[in-house]
Amino acid sequence: MTAGLEHYLTVSALLFGLGLYAVLTRRNAVALLMGVELILNAASLNFVAFARFVDGGVDGHIVAIFVIVLAAAEAAVALAIVLAMFRNFGTVNVDSVNRLKR
């Protein structure tokens, strides 16, 4: 049996769901960002799968490469902010960072 489009889509939907679940439940800033990575990877997987099975060209592959680069850039900025948070607050728990008025 060969893997078809639906197999890829199932895996990516699972990845997306797990990423969203991590984002909604985790309170550790680093774990939250890992959830975001899962969401981005789910989208990349979709792009590559659709490029192979629907488009037949390379457009989707190119997008996936750009997404990987952007994910790295985003992680760099986000981790720098988490670092600043740790320096200022002494914690990476996002719930304990609430000085701004609700």
Add this chain to the structure above:
Amino acid sequence: MSMDMLQIPDWSDLGGFLPETVMFGAFLLALLGDLIARRRPAVPFAIALTGALTALALAIAGLDTPERTILGDLVVVDGLAAFFRVLFALVAVATMLISWASEEIMGRSRENKGEYYALIALMTGGMMVMAEARDLLMLYLSLELVSLSSYVMAGYMRNSLRATEASLKYVIFGAVSSGVMLYGLSLLYGLTGSLTYVGIRDALAAGAGDPLSLLTVCVLLLAGLGYKIAMVPFHFWAPDVYEGAPTPVAAFFSVGPKAAGFAMMIRFFYTTMQPAIDRVDWRLLIAVLSVATMTYANLVAVRQTNVKRLLAYSSIAHAGYLLMGFLMLTAAGLQAILFYLLVYALMNLGAFLFVIALNNSLKSEHIDDYAGLGFRSPWAAAMMIVFLFSLTGLPPTAGFIGKFYLFAAVMQEGWYWLAIVGVLNSVVSLFYYMKIARTMYFTKAPADAPAVPIAPLHYVMMVLLAAPTLALGLYWGGFKDLADRAIQHFTAI
């Protein structure tokens, strides 16, 4: 599959892409200037400001050039893009000048202040590309370019607890919503087999996509775009970020990225999703979100005592008003949005400028500290009244004309209930805008209230923003014409 995407760019393409190129060049040069001339922020400031002024001149000169696509079909420069380029360059120039006299940015011991101006230049270039993107890849790239630089700007005061919290909330909400949007984009690519707006439109017109998957795509996409324009329910970041970030940054965020988000939404939904409207009624979806946005924001704004937070909710409410015009899908609606965005940039920057100017001496944004300002600083307070009147939409200010065109466009299409909700919301907004006015004029200042000297540059900027806010309320023809011309050749309508 188009091989256009892999085409080697033609150098003559740069001709239509000059303002963006200048902004990105200014970003690099300002960073370099910051490295070479350490501790002399005037160097990067001068470079970034020169870049923004040059871009403004080039953008104005390019207002009437014919439509052309650049880099294959990734980017298009047409009337709509040209209009937004002028708007963004104006906002960048104003923000840089306002920041230069702001103690929050320039006063404290922050070692490289030059980065700040470099980031404004980078973000402005990114916003211009957002307005021009005509490809899902470019949409995502330009959105992320603006987002990444704004995360850094929100946390610019890296030793301040409030700024760190603001940038943390911004980056987490931003990363999640843009990730969710990207997943939606991948589904849209799967449904239509194309990345370009034109290809997607043709595929949708040929019947690609069933109602359920198209609805999913719309909802996922609105997560990313709604976050940029601060639309309910993706607005949670806005009050905290506006309150925690330095005020000039909040002023910039409330005007620039919001307008860029609208530019992107207009191009995407008008040119791409139009054929799908028989399968997914995204107009109704956006109408509901628009009502939720303005009603929620106005009701919460009434309770605010921090002026920055109040203005944050006010800017969310304005996203709601603009969405009304957006979903009309008519030339009148689009023209009204463009004109309103222009007016909104003037009046909102003006209101924020008042907060920034006072923050220099008061070190506070609490509404109680504004007591008696009408007499302690009569000129500045009078100009703030102009901005507040305009934000409410009272004549004879530009805000009135803007709202008038917006509501007229909504009525024209027979969406009376929506227009009524909009008017009722404007009435609610009167209450909290006038709360500021009342405190300034009718509450006596305590005896030990500090003097409120206002930086000369801030005075000049206030006049430069207040004068058109008033003048456009009386003679709006020229600027309305500018907005009308912008969509003359916008083929989607």
